Amino acid sequence: MPTVAAARIDEAEAPPALRERLRGTNINPETYLATDYLNHFAEVVMLLEMLPSMPECLSDIRAWGPKSYEEHFRDSVFSDKELAIQAYLEADPASRRPFDAVIDELHAVLPAGIEAAAALIETGEAARLEAMIAGLLDQVRGLLDRATACIHGHTTTMDQASVDAAMDQNAVDSLFD
Numbered sequence: 654m655p656t657v658a659a660a661r662i663d664e665a666e667a668p669p670a671l672r673e674r675l676r677g678t679n680i681n682p683e684t685y686l687a688t689d690y691l692n693h694f695a696e697v698v699m700l701l702e703m704l705p706s707m708p709e710c711l712s713d714i715r716a717w718g719p720k721s722y723e724e725h726f727r728d729s730v731f732s733d734k735e736l737a738i739q740a741y742l743e744a745d746p747a748s749r750r751p752f753d754a755v756i757d758e759l760h761a762v763l764p765a766g767i768e769a770a771a772a773l774i775e776t777g778e779a780a781r782l783e784a785m786i787a788g789l790l791d792q793v794r795g796l797l798d799r800a801t802a803c804i805h806g807h808t809t810t811m812d813q814a815s816v817d818a819a820m821d822q823n824a825v826d827s828l829f830d
Contacts (some may be wrong), residue, residue, distance in 0.1 A: 671739070675736070684744060684748040684804055702769075
């Protein structure tokens with residue numbers, strides 16, 4: 654059964670100057686992470702939602718690609734982008750590790766899902782495309798929820814049975830059949 658544990662930077666250990674600079678920004682002063690990074694994923698989610706009824710947007714979806722936290726902010730118009738990068742680099746590993754792990758999952762799931770969708774469009778399998786996209790979006794939204802929780806200082810841990818159930822390879826494979 655999942656449990657929630659806080660992953661926060663100890664006030665006494667945080668560099669006071671950086672922590673103070675984070676106040677009033679969209680960067681969490683406890684985890685040093687910013688929700689703005691998730692906008693990169695929100696863009697492709699929106700396009701994937703449209704894909705079953707608008708297969709012509711596949712080229713826009715294929716143009717999307719994984720970006721690291723630093724790449725996203727370097728390319729963004731986020732007003733505190735340099736601060737966001739600095740904070741991320743100085744974030745406590747207890748905050749960054751679970752966040753980075755979720756992002757790694759997103760970076761694996763989305764490109765694979767996009768290519769599976771492309772194959773279904775090419776073969777004209779509209780019903781399978783719709784079902785596959787629905788499953789993919791459920792998975793991606795769950796990962797985005799976990800990433801948001803990490804940003805706000807909460808990570809979910811699971812016992813081995815929960816991990817095994819969540820990682821059922823047959824269930825994952827069925828999304829792409």
